[in-house]
């Protein structure tokens with residue numbers, strides 16, 4: 001590896017980290033530095049990543065190195081990829097984090113790495129960065145560490161003690177996809193490591209409720225990322241896999257990252273990226289499962305040939321398919337049924353439940369709570385409104401789908 005300045009390494013290793021989407025910082029425990037040290041984790045709902053190309057920063061998002069002994073087909077840093085390589089020392093990452101923090105550039109660190117020498121060796125280096133920051137420099141800011149499933153569980157345990165959030169990427173939605181595109185990775189080892197992290201997080205959470213001085217363990221929980229569109233997995237399979245990850249491992253978040261063709265791509269990969277709208281629809285279906293009480297099978301039932309429609313959101317797709325569940329009476333229906341109404345969000349439902357204790361709601365009352373009453377109207381009844389045959393109309397989908405946008409012929 002040619003000698004590089006710190007700035008050159010940063011260019012390479014911040015750019016190499018941009019493919020990882022799993023770095024939101026929400027949900028961690030409150031921690032501040034008024035009692036000494038530096039950094040705090042408050043006010044951090046949104047996090048961005050640092051890159052030298054000017055993207056907004058609040059989290060220094062880098063790889064320790066983009067050298068890797070593995071050869072995952074979808075990864076730009078794989079062993080056989082012809083990219084410029086760089087490697088930070090542990091001390092360099094520590095100094096960069098502290099320097100950026102002091103200049104108010106960032107609120108924390110997201111650190112991942114290619115695998116150098118062995119999984120244990122790499123994990124030791126990652127843990128050492130976090131240890132130095134926490135123990136030697138009293139850094140109280142946010143730390144997200146990407147852990148390596150094959151590493152010694154004791155090292156993953158240590159990572160959880162220093163980090164706010166830890167994560168392991170599940171990578172592909174199906175075991176077959178993982179075998180084909182990341183043959184050196186093992187679905188079983190990934191699940192075992194996730195299960196270990198889950199039980200450590202649960203134990204630490206229980207202990208913290210009993211003892212004030214209980215040691216922390218990844219208070220912001222664990223997350224993972226799935227690549228969408230690099231294999232033939234359908235949206236139904238992705239949704240089922242995500243639901244299993246939430247249920248089995250208590251994931252805080254599953255991130256979906258639309259596969260983007262990489263320079264010098266492997267021949268087994270598709271030549272085209274999936275539409276970005278597909279990633280968006282998967283995030284919407286994820287919200288349906290986490291906040292709207294939908295089960296994975298129900299979201300799956302809204303798909304067509306296993307794929308979520310791109311022209312309408314999954315909640316509307318479900319409602320159009322299961323029209324006999326509507327209309328829903330906004331003055332009487334329970335919360336679960338109100339949450340099924342297209343166009344009503346969780347906040348609108350909360351307001352409806354509270355407002356109707358005092359008076360009967362009319363259509364215009366509901367209209368004030370939603371961006372589009374036209375979308376809600378066919379699916380509800382109110383004090384002054386019944387949709388009559390509206391919900392049964394054959395052209396309802398066409399009427400409710402947003403108008404198709406003309407694509408630019410010479411778009412960049």
Ligand code: SF4
Nearest residue numbers: 068070072075078114
């Ligand atoms: S192990 Fe990680 S860094 Fe290495 S090739 Fe696979 S995905 Fe890329």
